[in-house]
Every structure is written in C-alpha cells, then in structure tokens.
Amino acid sequence: MPVRPPEARPPGIYRLCSWIARTGWRHLAGLHVDGLENVPSRGPFLIVANHESNLDPILIQAVCSRPVHAMAKSSQFRAPIVGPLTKRLLAFPVRRYQVDPQAVRIALRRLAEGHGVAVYIEGERSWNGRLQAARPGTVRLILKAGAPVVPCGIAGSYEAWPRWASSPQLRPIRIRFGQPLQFPRLDRRSDREAARPAATSRIMSEIARLSVD
Amino acid sequence: MAIRDLFRACPLCGGNVESGDRCAECGTRYRRARGDRIEARPPGGAAQTRPAVEWLDALGRIEAEATTPVSDRVIVRVAGPHQEPVRYAGEVIGFVEQFGPRQPGSATLTDAALRLETGDGGRVDLPIDELSAIQPTSNSLQLRMRDGRLFSLRFPDTSLVRWESLLQTAVRRRWTELSRGAVTEFLPRIGCR
Numbered sequence: 335m336p337v338r339p340p341e342a343r344p345p346g347i348y349r350l351c352s353w354i355a356r357t358g359w360r361h362l363a364g365l366h367v368d369g370l371e372n373v374p375s376r377g378p379f380l381i382v383a384n385h386e387s388n389l390d391p392i393l394i395q396a397v398c399s400r401p402v403h404a405m406a407k408s409s410q411f412r413a414p415i416v417g418p419l420t421k422r423l424l425a426f427p428v429r430r431y432q433v434d435p436q437a438v439r440i441a442l443r444r445l446a447e448g449h450g451v452a453v454y455i456e457g458e459r460s461w462n463g464r465l466q467a468a469r470p471g472t473v474r475l476i477l478k479a480g481a482p483v484v485p486c487g488i489a490g491s492y493e494a495w496p497r498w499a500s501s502p503q504l505r506p507i508r509i510r511f512g513q514p515l516q517f518p519r520l521d522r523r524s525d526r527e528a529a530r531p532a533a534t535s536r537i538m539s540e541i542a543r544l545s546v547d
Numbered sequence: 548m549a550i551r552d553l554f555r556a557c558p559l560c561g562g563n564v565e566s567g568d569r570c571a572e573c574g575t576r577y578r579r580a581r582g583d584r585i586e587a588r589p590p591g592g593a594a595q596t597r598p599a600v601e602w603l604d605a606l607g608r609i610e611a612e613a614t615t616p617v618s619d620r621v622i623v624r625v626a627g628p629h630q631e632p633v634r635y636a637g638e639v640i641g642f643v644e645q646f647g648p649r650q651p652g653s654a655t656l657t658d659a660a661l662r663l664e665t666g667d668g669g670r671v672d673l674p675i676d677e678l679s680a681i682q683p684t685s686n687s688l689q690l691r692m693r694d695g696r697l698f699s700l701r702f703p704d705t706s707l708v709r710w711e712s713l714l715q716t717a718v719r720r721r722w723t724e725l726s727r728g729a730v731t732e733f734l735p736r737i738g739c740r
Contacts, residue, residue, distance in 0.1 A: 499550075
C-alpha cells in the first residue's frame with residue numbers, strides 16, 4: 335500500500351483547481367478567509383465544517399494552506415468527468431446509505447499518514463441554509479481518530495449556490511477556521527458513545543459561531 | 548436540482564409543484580431571484596420574493612400529505628450486487644455502486660409498501676419495514692433495503708423532497724405500528740432511540 339509522505343505536494347490538477355477557485359471567486363465575487371493560522375502547519379488534522387453548497391469542498395481545499403483529503407458522496411465518482419477529477423482532488427468516496435467502513439478506514443489512514451482530512455458533520459448539504467444536526471457517525475470518527483479538530487464555518491455559499499438551484503451566482507463567501515479542538519482518541523466503542531454528546535455539542539457550537547455571516 | 552425539489556408542496560396553496568417549477572393547483576410559477584431568494588408569481592397576481600427559508604417556514608404551516616396511496620411517474624434504476632472499487636495511485640480508496648439501466652414506470656406508496664411498476668411489466672414491492680435507508684441525492688432518491696438492494700428513484704413530475712417526506716412519514720408510522728420505537732435518523736440507516 336503506498337504511503338504518502340505528509341508534506342508531499344498534491345497533484346498538479348489539485349493545485350491548479352485550487353488556484354482557479356481561490357483566485358476566481360476572490361476577484362469575481364469576494365472570498366474572505368479568517369483563521370488560517372489555526373490549521374496546523376504539520377501533523378494530522380480534521381477540518382469539520384458546515385455544508386451549505388457544492389462550493390464548500392472546492393473553496394475549503396482552495397484556501398487551506400495544506401492539502402486536504404475529503405470525504406465525498408460515492409455517486410460523484412460515477413460521473414464521467416467529475417468522477418476521475420474528484421479522486422485527483424484527493425477526495426475519497428463514502429456510501430451514505432450505509433455505514434461505510436472503507437470510508438472510515440481511508441479517513442483514519444490519511445490521518446495516520448499525517449494528512450489533513452475534511453468532513454462535513456451534517457452529512458449533506460442544507461436545504462434551507464440553516465445548520466443541521468450532526469451525524470453521529472462523523473463524531474464517532476472524530477473520537478476514533480483523536481486528531482486535532484479544526485472547526486470551520488462557511489457563510490454565504492448557500493446564497494451563492496443553494497442546493498435547489500441548478501447553477502451558482504457570484505456572491506461573497508466567508509470561511510472561518512476556529513482554534514483546534516482536541517479530543518482524546520477513544521478506542522473503545524462504549525467510550526466513544528459516552529463522549530459523543532459532549533463532543534457533538536462542543537463542535538457544533540463552534541461551527542455555529544464561525545458560520546454566522 | 549430545481550425549486551420543485553425544495554418544496555414538498557406549493558407554499559401558497561399546498562398543491563403539487565411540477566416540472567417547470569409551477570404549481571399544478573394554483574398555477575403559481577416559482578423562479579430563483581438573487582441569492583437564496585425565490586420569486587413566486589401567481590397567475591394574475593403580484594410577484595412575491597422571499598428567502599427560501601421563509602417559503603419553507605410558510606410551507607411548514609401546510610400539513611404534510613397524510614393519505615395514501617400516492618402515485619407518481621418515476622424513473623427507476625437498480626444497483627447490482629457488485630460495487631466497483633475506486634482506485635487512486637494504486638490504492639482502493641472506496642467503493643461505488645453500479646446502477647442498471649433507467650426504467651420508466653410508476654411509484655405507488657401505500658401504508659405497507661412502495662410498489663414500483665416499470666413499463667416492461669416489471670413490478671416490485673418494497674415493504675416499508677424493510678427499508679434501511681432513505682437518501683436524497685442531487686437528482687434522485689436512493690432507497691436501500693435490509694437485504695442490501697439499492698434503488699434509485701427519479702421523479703420527473705414532482706418534488707424529490709415531497710417523496711422523501713412521504714416515505715419518511717410512512718416509515719415513522721410503520722415503525723410505531725411494529726413497536727420498534729420513534730425513528731430519529733434515516734441515514735446512514737434508519738434508526739430509533
């Protein structure tokens with residue numbers, strides 16, 4: 335199994351797409367980023383963000399100072415052009431209609447290799463722009479990983495491209511990274527279940543604070 | 548995705564919002580305005596523009612459909628048992644379901660089952676209590692059964708969210724009847740307290 339060194343440069347297509355997204359949105363619509371210094375400069379980390387729009391994963395990767403691997407819905411990998419591109423953008427599939435052990439394994443493996451991984455704690459895009467409830471499985475993953483959690487709030491991407499719209503409009507977007515939260519790595523399922531409510535509450539309150547426009 | 552995928556019913560009258568984002572009952576047309584705002588233009592009336600969340604709040608005051616059966620045109624795809632591995636740099640990074648051909652037909656929801664009938668005479672009944680997950684995707688509703696079968700349903704004439712809401716209501720009712728408890732989540736699997 336290939337092990338990627340933590341500081342390896344991401345593929346050229348990743349860097350190109352990130353540059354286009356970052357530069358393009360900043361100049362055409364407005365892109366404001368706060369708290370980038372909270373992304374650890376080395377070692378593993380989890381970015382845990384709200385999910386308002388298809389733009390979120392693109393822009394988080396684009397603005398983040400380090401390469402970020404991301405969970406993406408499995409159906410995206412079937413699409414003829416988007417599918418091959420998605421995996422080159424360091425995404426890996428998650429089958430959301432079942433507990434997907436492979437997605438959890440890959441996320442933990444990337445963290446063990448020292449990479450950053452992004453997850454969307456609500457599990458899917460919001461229909462109304464409001465923060466949804468956290469998915470228990472994502473919090474279990476966070477507690478299983480024990481890596482620093484960088485809470486991330488995105489505001490404005492719902493106005494730019496709501497889930498019910500077929501195309502985006504150029505609207506300003508703000509991305510805020512909060513100070514890393516540290517949760518102990520819990521190997522026992524019963525320990526994770528006991529710690530889950532408090533961890534959920536702590537993460538969601540941070541995301542709610544950071545995602546206010 | 549379309550505005551009709553957002554509305555399980557017309558926020559002004561409770562009718563079905565069809566393709567073209569037009570209400571089949573009152574004829575109101577919906578279209579996206581600036582940002583997250585949606586304009587409603589009733590026939591002969593003045594246009595109203597509000598944020599989507601306000602339309603949804605208005606819709607919340609309209610009762611969800613409670614009666615069955617409900618029937619609509621549907622395009623069905625069924626995933627085979629084989630899931631394709633996704634590889635990157637020689638590593639298997641996950642698996643992706645493989646759906647079969649599109650089969651136009653109809654979907655009929657009753658209290659106990661969802662019946663799918665396709666134009667070629669095919670018919671399958673999916674018992675409500677055998678559903679294990681209900682997942683809306685960009686343009687379809689994916690239903691996973693306890694035996695592992697996966698169905699993708701696309702509704703050309705009506706809202707994806709309407710069908711998601713209908714199925715969720717049916718599952719809640721059925722689970723209560725079977726004394727399984729109050730359903731609290733539909734993904735990654737239907738679960739209760």
